[in-house]
Amino acid sequence: MKRVTERRTYSYLGPAGTFTEAALEQVAEARGQDWRPVHNAGEAFADVLEGRSHAAMIAIENSIEGGVSTTQDALATLPGLRIIGEYLVKVNFVLVAPRGTTLDDVQVIAAHPVAYAQCHGWLGEHLPAHSHVPAASNVASAIGMLDGSLPVQAAIAPPGIVRHYDVDVLASEIGDNAQAVTRFVLVTRVSPPPEPTGADKTSMIVELPHDHPGALLELLEQFSTRGINLSLIESRPIGDELGRYRFVLDADGHIEHERMADAVLGIRRFSPRVVFLGSYPRADRQIVQYPERYADEVFVEARDWLRGILSGEPEA
Template structure:
């Protein structure tokens, strides 16, 4: 996709305003001052990118509590012409909010998205015993439902960003049961040249096994292990054509421009009938990828020079 002039780019994200996805988009410097388009789901965000109506889409891909976001992984696996160009981490903290003038003692019904509600059960049991849950479509919809009266509740579980957009009182902060919960988001664009490698990079792939036989998964993993590449994520997802057929969503430490990663991806291509390269991009934590000297670019180049010498008749 050709770069649009600054000031004319549109970024799609799971809305409405006040979501964790919006918080992730605030971390993208080039998105500042541009048009942010809230959408209803991941499929719509990616469709906006593929049809050119948005330059990029911010989507949640993994959570420390829930694991991989299957809807996002499946959408990326089944949509061609997309690239991940960056990742962003957002701490998952929750507020209990209510209309102005409310008190915690008056709360008997709480509006919440089921995932958010499940992550706050211990706090709710201690502080609002005997309450009832009112199911909301999203963390922001729970708060909106309080204000417009469409949800029969006195309070709502919401993301911190909601108070920047809606007139609410905060009854309690940090009500999540896991203080270390984090959601990983990725910025997706149409196919572009991968960002320059930084030494602290990640490569995402989707790989199918060539056949369902003993050892096939091990053979796939050996493409990485024999080249000293660590996998930070490997998750199976059903292909959908018949029972027992799976593809694997993989995050590998390193950049496609690294000799060891390029060699591994070429090995996968020889091994698998279907390899989808989702992108190489800087890690959100900026932690340098460590590897042994024998897996360095120089080591691969030296081995190639040695082989060329043999083929040319030189003394090895």
């Protein structure tokens, strides 16, 4: 009997044509499955937690603007989520308008806030007197312009917008940085991490026990003393009072590696709250390098040595 494979649903910030959809297109196991466009990250996370979707693709970091705060805060406060992969999408934008519009006609522009921030230079040079109306996504900006729900004459959108909507492109490559990249993560409900590949990343969110001189240094030493590089350190306010922050951390390596497990245990003893977000393959597939003294077998040998001392075995 032929085995029937259960179909999976993947949520992403829609509608069709967004950079998030471009990230989801990189996920081999998502091809041919059901893709569910949503309006915001909260809806995507709810889909996963409530079982409507197997996974959700969410933007978490941009090379220009840094961390996506709504995603980081949701991961810090919503229990039951786990990152299983990351994907990079090169980002640039076009300025689009209804057919027949010229650049001289443009006074108000619709744009997602992150996209708008990445186009300040071009806008300041070519449309210095414009106003900005925020949109829910990079494609929603164009839809709102076309259906009249946003009172604008033009919209900042992804280049692929022309495949889906009847618009004129008033300008291309309007992003301030042609090398801009957005990092996306694929999020599921809590499950065992993917197997180590040698090119992995571990993400977590850590709160400091209390504010005192050297508190952050004590946190970072948990990694540096075990030869672990941190590729991301970003603070976010906890929100209960001024001066209280949590730290979003990306560490090179996998939780199954002895050095990473030892560091995470050290963090757990140190911090009143640790949110383990996942260990997963790096998007660039770059093998993680570390000094030989932090190899797994060194940690194992050290534990065996201590076990021998405690059991009264003579040292070799």
